[in-house]
Amino acid sequence: MLLSLNSFLVLGALLFCIGLFGALSKRNAISVLMGIEIMLNAVNITLVAFSSAFQHSAHGARLSGQVFAVFIITVAAAEAAVALATIIAIYRRKSSVDVTEINMMKW
Amino acid sequence: MDLASIVFLVLAAILVGSALAVVTLRNIVHAALFLVLVFGAAAGIYILLNAEFIAIVQILVYAGAVTILILFAIMLTQNPNSRGSNPMNRQALIAAFIAAALCAGIIFALSQNNAISAAASQAVTQNAGTAVAIGNLLYSPTSYSYVLPFEIATLVLLVAIVGAIVIGREED
DSSP states (O other), rough: TBHHHHHHHHHHHHHHHHHHHHHHBSBBBBHHHHHHHHHHHHHHHHHHHHHHHHTTTTTTTHHHHHHHHHHHHHHHHHHHHHHHHHHHHHHHSSSSBBTTOOOTTTO | OHHHHHHHHHHHHHHHHHHHHHHOOHHHHHHHHHHHHHHHHHHHHHHHHOOHHHHHHHHIIIIIIIHHHHHHHHHHHHGGGGTTTTOOOOTTTHHHHHHHHHHHHHHHHHOOOOHHHHHHHHHHOOOOOOHHHHHHHHSSSSSOHHHHHHHHHHHHHHHHHHHHHHHSSSOO
């Protein structure tokens, strides 16, 4: 059956791995951030799929998956704001956003 | 095949295709615009899963705010000698191998897990809206709810806003 839990989980896994590949393989720091956003979206899809599939379980646990998705969206927005501010600050100092060149915190 | 299955297939194809475009396109502005498509298709998936509230929040926060942030960051970090370039680094082959191995591992684990496949045998349920229930679960002071984590999340947002301003402003 196509609309079962498993198909949504497989979709989430595919998206997560595409995002992981983007986050690992890009040079531009903003592209790395875009890969991370795709990964967070994949996790959200997985959580919402679980919450829909187990909608008739115990009290209180019914929609917890969707509440967790709300929290993940919050944290993702905060993370995007801080990460992009950091990228702009680094660009101002080094005129580059190439993550292979940025080694200020390495010794 | 019913309508919902066709919608799922179309949305899944858009999601995977545009996610691949995000990670493979060389022009970073095009990649950011395909990211909007990923977010929009994910909102469609949420509606398919009866999570209208999450779908609306997804459109507002991701397709609205995060995309604008990313486009502004791209605009502010363009310099003439790296214009439009978004190259892979040297570990791209290893990264592709790791991602493919992880994907195969997850899908293999899904096919092996009995508890999940028991739940997966019945279709994802279709019923009424869930926004009211989510509101109760998030804010309700009397029944079991997520009030405390919600307040901590607001604190995280506040710290992130102040931190972004402090990090991003010009040094004087």
